[in-house]
Amino acid sequence: MIPIARPVMTSQEKEKVLEVMESGMLAAGSYVEEFARKFADYSGTAFGVATSSGTTALHAALEAAGIGAGDKVITTPFTFIASSNSILYTGAKPVFVDVDPLTYNIDPKEIRKALEADPTIKAIMIVHLYGLLCDMEEIMRIVDEYDLILIEDAAQSHGAEFKGQRAGSFGQLAAFSFYPTKNMTTGEGGIILTQQEELADRAARLINHGQSERYYHDELGYNYRMTNLAAAIGLAQLERLDDYNAKRRANAKFFDEAFAELDWLRTPLEPTGYRHVYHQYTVKVPRRDQFAAHLKENGIGYGIHYPLPVTEQPFYKELGYGKVDFPVTQKLCREVVSLPVHPALTEMELTTIAEVVKSF
Numbered sequence: 001m002i003p004i005a006r007p008v009m010t011s012q013e014k015e016k017v018l019e020v021m022e023s024g025m026l027a028a029g030s031y032v033e034e035f036a037r038k039f040a041d042y043s044g045t046a047f048g049v050a051t052s053s054g055t056t057a058l059h060a061a062l063e064a065a066g067i068g069a070g071d072k073v074i075t076t077p078f079t080f081i082a083s084s085n086s087i088l089y090t091g092a093k094p095v096f097v098d099v100d101p102l103t104y105n106i107d108p109k110e111i112r113k114a115l116e117a118d119p120t121i122k123a124i125m126i127v128h129l130y131g132l133l134c135d136m137e138e139i140m141r142i143v144d145e146y147d148l149i150l151i152e153d154a155a156q157s158h159g160a161e162f163k164g165q166r167a168g169s170f171g172q173l174a175a176f177s178f179y180p181t182k183n184m185t186t187g188e189g190g191i192i193l194t195q196q197e198e199l200a201d202r203a204a205r206l207i208n209h210g211q212s213e214r215y216y217h218d219e220l221g222y223n224y225r226m227t228n229l230a231a232a233i234g235l236a237q238l239e240r241l242d243d244y245n246a247k248r249r250a251n252a253k254f255f256d257e258a259f260a261e262l263d264w265l266r267t268p269l270e271p272t273g274y275r276h277v278y279h280q281y282t283v284k285v286p287r288r289d290q291f292a293a294h295l296k297e298n299g300i301g302y303g304i305h306y307p308l309p310v311t312e313q314p315f316y317k318e319l320g321y322g323k324v325d326f327p328v329t330q331k332l333c334r335e336v337v338s339l340p341v342h343p344a345l346t347e348m349e350l351t352t353i354a355e356v357v358k359s360f
């Protein structure tokens with residue numbers, strides 16, 4: 001079986017983790033600070049606050065931005081559930097809008113429609129799906145026009161670029177995940193990025209029980225801290241992120257060429273000016289379930305990202321979200337399938353995957 005994801009752990013990770021173990025400083029400390037600084041620097045922001053996961057980073061980022069009960073936040077139904085769950089945690093209400101049929105990212109035209117229908121909307125949470133940045137030109141224009149708070153869910157887009165600007169540096173705040181299947185990992189982990197010191201301070205307090213000084217707590221906060229053990233893995237991984245992303249891009253190019261002749265399969269789009277980092281290499285096929293069965297029979301791991309619009313998950317339906325149709329998302333949920341594209345794939349494995357796909 002060729003797995004859909006396979007994190008790479010080298011002697012660099014092992015040595016760093018051992019260093020932390022021997023230091024005795026296992027929880028938050030200097031490794032976390034160094035990792036947060038370096039990841040923020042890599043992504044082009046002034047501040048980074050490392051967290052226990054991508055989900056906790058999203059939740060704390062929203063709260064740091066002042067989002068809470070009664071607020072409305074536009075987001076996409078075609079994403080991992082953590083994006084909109086984090087909005088629900090704050091007491092705010094997600095307002096879902098459909099995605100673009102070519103990029104699968106949130107559709108700016110639909111954002112405008114939602115804002116025209118409801119001018120009380122306060123923020124947008126965009127998701128750079130599969131490693132491709134959203135339409136940042138048009139989204140930044142809308143954000144300025146309507147004076148909105150922009151939060152980036154960059155959990156799938158470490159190092160992705162639009163016109164040389166990296167994921168996580170567009171919004172007031174951004175959140176990344178370092179789960180083992182992502183472009184780089186810390187085991188479990190996440191980070192909040194921002195250009196504004198005040199927001200960074202607020203986020204740092206929120207993830208540490210609202211503490212300003214030892215045992216002085218200014219507000220209700222959480223324990224969402226990253227550990228030094230996780231940061232040690234992250235420091236080693238960050239050194240190789242560019243290599244990993246280059247390998248992902250080379251693997252994607254190999255597939256693009258191998259599948260160019262298949263008129264029944266649509267490969268991922270990389271519009272001009274964008275640098276896709278292929279967190280997933282997701283193709284669109286009409287008979288998806290048969291195609292997925294064919295992959296499985298032939299030992300190719302795959303993922304369905306995602307089989308249901310968020311709005312059709314049972315508890316979202318209970319909240320009353322199931323009634324609105326998102327035709328583009330609904331169709332994608334029936335047609336998408338992600339192939340292995342991770343940097344640990346061998347040339348043999350790449351060739352096998354391409355042959356199995358072509359033999360369908």
Ligand SMILES: *Cc1c(COP(=O)(O)O)cnc(C)c1O
Binds near residue numbers: 083153155190
């Ligand atoms: C992985 C992911 C998250 C959540 O990250 P965790 O670290 O698993 O909590 C959020 N949003 C998107 C789009 C993701 O892919």
